[in-house]
Amino acid sequence: MIEVRDVRKAYNIGKIDLEVLKGISLDVKEKEFLAIMGPSGSGKSTLMNIIGCLDRPTSGVYKLEGVDVTERSDDDLAEIRNKRVGFVFQTFNLLPRFTTLKNVELPMIYSGISSAKREKKAIEMLEVVGLFERASHRPNELSGGEQQRVAIARALVNDPAIILADEPTGNLDSVSGNEIISVFERLNEKGRTIIIVTHDRDIALHTERIIQLKDGIIIRDEPVIAG
Numbered sequence: 001m002i003e004v005r006d007v008r009k010a011y012n013i014g015k016i017d018l019e020v021l022k023g024i025s026l027d028v029k030e031k032e033f034l035a036i037m038g039p040s041g042s043g044k045s046t047l048m049n050i051i052g053c054l055d056r057p058t059s060g061v062y063k064l065e066g067v068d069v070t071e072r073s074d075d076d077l078a079e080i081r082n083k084r085v086g087f088v089f090q091t092f093n094l095l096p097r098f099t100t101l102k103n104v105e106l107p108m109i110y111s112g113i114s115s116a117k118r119e120k121k122a123i124e125m126l127e128v129v130g131l132f133e134r135a136s137h138r139p140n141e142l143s144g145g146e147q148q149r150v151a152i153a154r155a156l157v158n159d160p161a162i163i164l165a166d167e168p169t170g171n172l173d174s175v176s177g178n179e180i181i182s183v184f185e186r187l188n189e190k191g192r193t194i195i196i197v198t199h200d201r202d203i204a205l206h207t208e209r210i211i212q213l214k215d216g217i218i219i220r221d222e223p224v225i226a227g
Helices: 044-051 074-084 100-109 115-128 144-156 174-189
Strands: 002-013 016-028 033-037 059-064 085-089 162-166 193-197 209-214 217-223
Touching (some): 002 044, 016 217, 033 174, 044 059, 044 162, 044 193, 074 085, 085 144, 100 144, 115 144
Parallel strands (some): 033 193, 033 209, 085 162, 162 193
Antiparallel strands (some): 002 059
């Protein structure tokens, strides 16, 4: 599903080119559940942004479902992000004025889906994450764990092939964090490909595979041994 070959990413800071990714190559299979780990500055969020078509590599090749997206236009990348990738962030990114239901509907507005169909799909996704009864609540009326489940429901509404989660438990206590990882586990069991960026090894151990980054390179890529 995902092929990354010798991907490099550099940022120009004044007169200095700061190379964040230094030749990353990896494959992710369909329906895989993996974690990307590494200390701050290791390049894990930059890699996530490239996989999610939020950023472009400076060099190298990135293929998503067999299509080289490296040279696609900004409009093409926006369409890929909206239809093929679901994002979950550490800070939830919910709109405070909107109800839970309306927050979940948002990605479908940009897909031109009718109001009735948006509401039906949003309700279905809230049921998937166990929050249907909170559909009329606003974010400030929800716990952190509930807000993150709303964010997951929002990520699912356009039926993306891949879910990318950047530190999804970073702002949560351990109990809420375990609830969120359980949601991801259930989604993976139903066939979703899921990639989680995390600094928490206990969270990473719930996945099938851990990729460890350090200073912009992969230093370890190993399966998680059950038990």
